[in-house]
Amino acid sequence: MGHTAIDHILRVPRFPDRNGSTYVSDHQVFFGGGAANTASGIARLGTPVTLVSAVGGEFAGSEYERWLTSLGVERDLVVAQGKRTPRAFVFTDDAGDQVTYFEWGASETFAAREAPALDFVHLATADPGFNVRVAEKGRLVSFDPGQDIIWYTADQIRRILARIRILFANRHEMAHLTRILGMPRDAILEGLPVAVETRDAEGSVLYTGGREHRVPVIPVDVVDPTGAGDAYRAGFLAAYHRGYPPLTACRVGATTASFVVEKAGCQTNLPDWNRMAVRYRTHFGDLPEPGVREG
């Protein structure tokens, strides 16, 4: 649940000064949006998934729609008339620095949307109020505040954390949580059944049952790190849904992410379960038998 977006990745020699201009030397368009990336990854791994999101009127009949259909992603989409499917404009300069402009467009409709009651929902986030309502109605809830974390009040964060089974955050988001809640990091983590902190090239850390487990990244030739986080979440959630324990799910996440960074775009090189499993075994050993998740 969250954003479906079109990612515009633009290369410039340098960022323009205020009231200046520059030229774009490369412009690529990819399928994106945190929720859509995660749903596509889950579907590709063979797990049934529904993308709950919002798109513009131009989405119907688009390549993106056909792509999601080809992956088998079920969709529960609000079509916001007069608004566009959200877009991210990401400019990268020759020094490798980035600036991002995110256009909410159709995602603005989340705020007024009625929250569904769902059995297993991953909040890839969008509107904080909507996410609180979904979290409070959901049975098994996973939460990834992502860049939208800055829009949440402390009360909204508290209400969501009180409901969730799984938290995903990167280092910046984890630091933001400690600030906004005025709580030390350990106190936040102790209150959660499962928390995963992703740390880019340094891998990820799983906190569960009072213990900390480190999961390394799988070394590959990285072409584009964008989408690694969403692919990791897709791998984790697909494995967790199959009944694997959290540590195995983290490793499946790391393995899934290792494919996505090998190509440009967030949904470009998603592995199916078998392809993922081959690489998993090479790096982490045999995949254990999944257990039965009691929910």
Next chain:
Amino acid sequence: MGHTAIDHILRVPRFPDRNGSTYVSDHQVFFGGGAANTASGIARLGTPVTLVSAVGGEFAGSEYERWLTSLGVERDLVVAQGKRTPRAFVFTDDAGDQVTYFEWGASETFAAREAPALDFVHLATADPGFNVRVAEKGRLVSFDPGQDIIWYTADQIRRILARIRILFANRHEMAHLTRILGMPRDAILEGLPVAVETRDAEGSVLYTGGREHRVPVIPVDVVDPTGAGDAYRAGFLAAYHRGYPPLTACRVGATTASFVVEKAGCQTNLPDWNRMAVRYRTHFGDLPEPGVREG
């Protein structure tokens, strides 16, 4: 001759820091590109015109194509496979400052294009080398270096100035010309039959026959100044082509521009000749009889 582009006008609360992000609160898409804006303005004023430009494969059947057809703009377009119609991404913050990212896309094909021999050509600019070749083959040549002025060598500028009948430039471009040529401004202007310097809200200055004439802007409610320069050039060129003297052509240019700034977008409120003439008379008195241009 020059760019046909899609203008993306995006509003943000503030520009992001390096490696930061912001959100887009408004995103409008308009028909743009200096050459296309000027051609549309000329066609709307009832003068036959051909747009010599380059577009991407997605242009065929687009709204933009239909719009140009509806205005009666003839087209000589290179369709660059695998490239997009050029785009400008213009971000404006709450302080009113702008940053512009221009994607050449299909316009990159100008460099290798064979120059046509034309009777009356306005170089709304794109590739410097192509413009030199067109200027050297053209009979009556008008030149507007625009933002692309930074790409010209001194030699290219010299070769074009040696050929042209009319120069258009704003203050920044005029200053750039004096620097790159190492010549005082008066020496540049004296070498040209007609030169027009546009000065935003301060109107324009015509230099011709050793004299300087000031033309004020027509006071209107300005909604969006973008496109004023191209509309001015369209008005000037349409009037000049009809046989009006340069000073009258400047006034027609100022009148045409006064319509375009009343609405957002560069091609949104283009006047036909009669609508233009009514406003002209209110501000500048009767339109004189056009003379016969001897070429």
